[in-house]
Amino acid sequence: MKLKNKTTFLFAAVIGMGLSMGLMSFNGDQILWCNRPFKTSPIPLVQRICFGSCAHQNKQEYLLADIAKLKPDLMVYLGDNIYADTKNMRVMREKYGMLSCKKEFRMLLDATHVIATWDDHDYGKDDAGMEYPMKKESKDMFLEFWNEPKNSDRYKHDGVYTSYYYGDSAHRVQIILLDLRSFRTAMLGKEDHYVPNFDTTAAMMDSTEWAWLHGELLKPAQIRIIGSSIQFATEHNGWEAWANFPLQQQKMFDMIKETKANGVLFISGDVHYAELSMQKKEGMYPIYDMTSSGLTQVEMKASKNQYRIDKPINTRNFGMIDIDWSQADPTILVRGFDWQAKERIIHGIKLSELKF
């Protein structure tokens, strides 16, 4: 359909039981996104962080309204924020447009600060890595959609990795958002049957991103939340995860240990269920990985994971971290909420547990 001059129309999409509606505008060939009222004010103290992933633009995203009601200081999108799955940037722009016009997305933007990294589907292709040919164009659109400030480091390097710091020196929360797509070596095997790649040159991130991460882990912070679009602390089970690149997974553990970075906690997405994993390595504190996926996508069976420490949530879900700074040894409460915004996973961690 070619639309001349500025035209606004109502779109509706029905998938399964979900109905999604919104207004989208075109100006000639140019698709105009709905205004996205991103908050840009500083966050003086972070006490509540919500996070989620895997949100199909054709479906209702009512959990975003539940998140807005919880009034987090911050919402972190962990990827598959839309299902673009295309090399056609016009199609990708249309799909971002559908998200931009959703009432529940705008409620979220009105309620809290929102930051994001990407995973395969919003990068452009299922389980894709460095071989995806439109990564530059896709990155430009990602930064435009998520309202990246003009002075951001993300414009100065390849990929979308970045970090954020909130709070004063006694209450500093560092959020590290990784890019696990732009530089990743192609997978070995097929989906559901991926095999571990022990090649020493196989990479999740390139040397520049690893060096940047090393520098970040040396910067002072009380709590460091690492946003990894795919699961970090799970065992190999044939699906995409850090476990398919065991040497890179070990490199991450080694880097945390070598930099003596205290307060590290992973959050991840991708798998269409929620679970909390924990791995304890020799000479290190426990490394937790709270997975929340998806805001619309659901997988009815969780894959095997010997590191899971609570029951998975096999419905739509989101995650939340509350930090109680009022205690001498602050508590970090990690939770997963189901499709009715009911708490289903809960795990308290004392900050002193996450120390060398």
Ligand SMILES: [Fe+2]
């Ligand atoms: Fe994914």
